[in-house]
Amino acid sequence: MITATWVIPLGIGALALISFILPRARIAWTGSLALFYLIAALIAQAAHLLTTSGPLSGWLFLTMAVFSIFGLWYSVPYIEREAREHGWSLAQVRIYYGFFLIFVASLIALGIWTNFLYLWIAMEVATLSSVVLVAVPKQSRSLEAAWKYVMVTEVGGLIALLGTVLALAAAHIPLWSWHPSAATASLNVVHQRWALIGALLALIGYATKAGLAPFHTWLPDAHSEAPSPVSALLSGLKLAGGVVIIYRLDLVLSHIVPVDVLKDSLILLGLFSLVVAAAFVGFQRDLKRLWAYSSIEHIGLIALGVGFGGIALIGAALHIWTHAATKTLLFHNAGTVRLLYHTSTTHEGARAVLTRTPWSGGLLALGAAAVVGLPPFAPFWSEWLILAGGFHVASDRPFAFIAAGLLIVIFIALAKRIPEWLFTPGPADAPPRHPIREPAVLIAPSALLAVLVLVGGVGLPLLVHPLWTQLTAHLGQVNL
Amino acid sequence: MSLSHLAAAIIWLAAIGMMIVKSPRSTTTLYRLQALGEAALVALSAWTQTRPLLWASVALIIVVKVVVVPWSIHRGFRGNTPGYSAKSPVGTTTLLMLAALFSAGGYLLAELGLPHPTASGILLAALLVALLHTTSRYEVWSMLWGLLSLDTVVGASIGLVSPALPATDVMAVTLVTLALALVLALLARWIRAIKPSLDVRQLEELTG
Numbered sequence: 311m312i313t314a315t316w317v318i319p320l321g322i323g324a325l326a327l328i329s330f331i332l333p334r335a336r337i338a339w340t341g342s343l344a345l346f347y348l349i350a351a352l353i354a355q356a357a358h359l360l361t362t363s364g365p366l367s368g369w370l371f372l373t374m375a376v377f378s379i380f381g382l383w384y385s386v387p388y389i390e391r392e393a394r395e396h397g398w399s400l401a402q403v404r405i406y407y408g409f410f411l412i413f414v415a416s417l418i419a420l421g422i423w424t425n426f427l428y429l430w431i432a433m434e435v436a437t438l439s440s441v442v443l444v445a446v447p448k449q450s451r452s453l454e455a456a457w458k459y460v461m462v463t464e465v466g467g468l469i470a471l472l473g474t475v476l477a478l479a480a481a482h483i484p485l486w487s488w489h490p491s492a493a494t495a496s497l498n499v500v501h502q503r504w505a506l507i508g509a510l511l512a513l514i515g516y517a518t519k520a521g522l523a524p525f526h527t528w529l530p531d532a533h534s535e536a537p538s539p540v541s542a543l544l545s546g547l548k549l550a551g552g553v554v555i556i557y558r559l560d561l562v563l564s565h566i567v568p569v570d571v572l573k574d575s576l577i578l579l580g581l582f583s584l585v586v587a588a589a590f591v592g593f594q595r596d597l598k599r600l601w602a603y604s605s606i607e608h609i610g611l612i613a614l615g616v617g618f619g620g621i622a623l624i625g626a627a628l629h630i631w632t633h634a635a636t637k638t639l640l641f642h643n644a645g646t647v648r649l650l651y652h653t654s655t656t657h658e659g660a661r662a663v664l665t666r667t668p669w670s671g672g673l674l675a676l677g678a679a680a681v682v683g684l685p686p687f688a689p690f691w692s693e694w695l696i697l698a699g700g701f702h703v704a705s706d707r708p709f710a711f712i713a714a715g716l717l718i719v720i721f722i723a724l725a726k727r728i729p730e731w732l733f734t735p736g737p738a739d740a741p742p743r744h745p746i747r748e749p750a751v752l753i754a755p756s757a758l759l760a761v762l763v764l765v766g767g768v769g770l771p772l773l774v775h776p777l778w779t780q781l782t783a784h785l786g787q788v789n790l
Numbered sequence: 791m792s793l794s795h796l797a798a799a800i801i802w803l804a805a806i807g808m809m810i811v812k813s814p815r816s817t818t819t820l821y822r823l824q825a826l827g828e829a830a831l832v833a834l835s836a837w838t839q840t841r842p843l844l845w846a847s848v849a850l851i852i853v854v855k856v857v858v859v860p861w862s863i864h865r866g867f868r869g870n871t872p873g874y875s876a877k878s879p880v881g882t883t884t885l886l887m888l889a890a891l892f893s894a895g896g897y898l899l900a901e902l903g904l905p906h907p908t909a910s911g912i913l914l915a916a917l918l919v920a921l922l923h924t925t926s927r928y929e930v931w932s933m934l935w936g937l938l939s940l941d942t943v944v945g946a947s948i949g950l951v952s953p954a955l956p957a958t959d960v961m962a963v964t965l966v967t968l969a970l971a972l973v974l975a976l977l978a979r980w981i982r983a984i985k986p987s988l989d990v991r992q993l994e995e996l997t998g
Contacts, residue, residue, distance in 0.1 A: 427959050434966045438973045445977055453981050454993035457930070460977065464937055464970060465924060468944045471963070472917075479905075479952040486956050500903030 319419040326411035345382040348375045365780035370421030378414040381539040387751035413439040420551035425488045444536040455531035462528040470515025477508025506567040520552030522579040523586040533602035538645025545605040546634030576617035583610025584716040592723030597644040597654040608633040615696040622699020629692035639759040640677040664732040678728045682721045688767035798912035800827035805916040809923035818860045825855030828946040843957035859971040866975030877928040892918035916943045930988040934974040
């Protein structure tokens with residue numbers, strides 16, 4: 311039996327290094343090798359040959375690995391076309407594959423590592439590698455997005471490091487521990503105060519990394535300007551990684567700091583994120599920017615689930631999966647729309663998508679229906695669990711009501727906006743709208759993702775039944 | 791005054807200096823000074839706690855922050871000197887007054903019970919000054935040094951509040967600093983390649 315802790319991140323990291331020295335024709339091979347490496351790791355996990363430290367790590371590894379595989383798969387045809395259309399140099403392609411693999415390795419580490427300092431390092435590597443990936447098109451807009459991204463999130467990262475070390479030092483929890491258990495030592499008032507201040511600093515820092523409002527300012531720019539496979543991983547996986555670190559930290563500090571402060575902070579951040587998404591999502595004309603604001607909504611929901619606790623916590627864990635599936639589909643779809651229409655904004659020509667490109671239009675319609683939480687799609691089940699958890703506890707009920715109201719506002723905004731891409735024919739003087747050929751290599755990954763979005767909400771827990779049972783048993787015992 | 795107070799004071803002074811100077815060369819010198827302050831704090835831990843491995847961390851901090859980071863940032867900006875300027879939404883006097891205010895706040899905060907309250911207070915003051923630096927300048931070159939200043943202050947602070955920090959962890963954090971500096975240098979170089987100056991107000995296309 312092999313432990314996944316180092317084998318998977320370092321294996322992918324080694325492939326990243328190799329991609330920096332391969333000739334141009336072979337660069338994409340490292341992506342394919344990484345893809346098969348991750349598939350082998352998932353098979354090993356299913357066969358109990360690969361172990362992770364606890365069911366939460368196992369669940370996160372599954373999520374990170376599956377959607378990284380989709381990212382690697384979609385990258386090959388997407389980058390080949392993107393590089394050809396925008397005249398990318400060999401160095402740009404090399405940088406893309408090298409840093410994309412580093413990004414994937416750090417995301418896997420975020421899922422399976424449990425040492426707080428190494429989790430911070432994994433988050434930093436994920437941030438820095440994705441900053442380069444956002445900037446790699448070397449256009450004015452992408453560089454602006456990357457600069458804002460690095461400045462805002464690195465300040466957050468440094469605050470998170472200080473807060474984490476402060477909280478753990480005050481709570482006498484060793485920084486080098488890979489299995490930190492909840493601190494139970496009785497602390498004096500001064501240490502309790504510093505543990506709380508540290509926890510709140512870490513919360514602010516990691517909330518910045520997670521894109522929770524009001525620390526989200528970098529997110530719409532970075533998500534909309536990054537190459538689509540990167541946007542998908544940023545939205546589906548990296549943001550959730552930030553909230554998971556907050557959860558893990560709150561768990562070990564829950565006996566020594568006022569737990570209501572931590573829970574209420576997460577609920578407030580979650581609600582504020584829903585407010586920001588509700589306020590802005592209805593005004594977006596760029597498909598990727600629209601999904602970026604939707605990401606703020608969904609990371610807010612995950613934060614709410616952690617804050618509510620109980621059944622909502624299980625909902626949050628499931629939502630990490632269901633949101634990643636849906637948002638990977640939608641960002642890949644937006645990338646395909648951008649490649650086929652040479653834009654993803656309605657006013658520049660991305661219109662009548664359903665008639666001109668039926669596959670892309672159909673997948674957009676399906677993904678949009680899923681992301682607003684309509685049944686029977688996967689996000690419906692996890693959102694239901696989160697809200698049910700909120701309604702279950704009397705003190706959380708008002709927040710759950712507000713969240714439900716904001717979700718309805720977001721639903722209406724998206725229901726009003728999405729038809730503009732799908733059906734609007736465009737101005738009368740616009741050139742004739744011929745159908746556009748949709749390459750199967752771009753559609754196939756999204757089509758498979760659509761199956762996951764359609765049945766993944768209840769299908770995945772059934773498919774990975776032992777892991778899901780362990781996870782729900784584990785999270786059911788958590789009393790934040 | 792103890793040596794830890796002196797090292798913390800050097801870090802604070804360098805943070806203020808980096809915020810107000812108008813030349814990249816002076817900023818680099820001040821950053822090196824700040825890094826030496828951090829290295830001195832780690833060296834004091836290594837000496838007082840008799841932890842030989844920490845000396846390797848000290849060596850790594852010096853190599854990375856005194857030599858490699860300034861070199862890579864300088865390389866990133868090579869040939870771009872005409873793009874330098876020192877624009878800020880407020881004047882130097884205002885910046886210094888704000889820095890004094892923030893410093894007093896940081897110093898008082900540490901009195902709430904942090905270990906080594908004097909040194910911790912000075913470092914908290916430096917932290918707030920570095921945060922002010924990153925938000926108060928318009929040029930890419932100055933903002934990135936502000937972020938690196940913040941990084942050094944945080945590195946020194948975690949060593950002070952958690953004296954038992956393993957040497958390997960200190961080294962790992964230092965290597966993250968190196969990665970951060972390389973990414974910042976790369977970005978600055980790419981921005982300079984497509985823009986006539988390093989003023990971030992030229993990067994205002996993304997709205998809404």
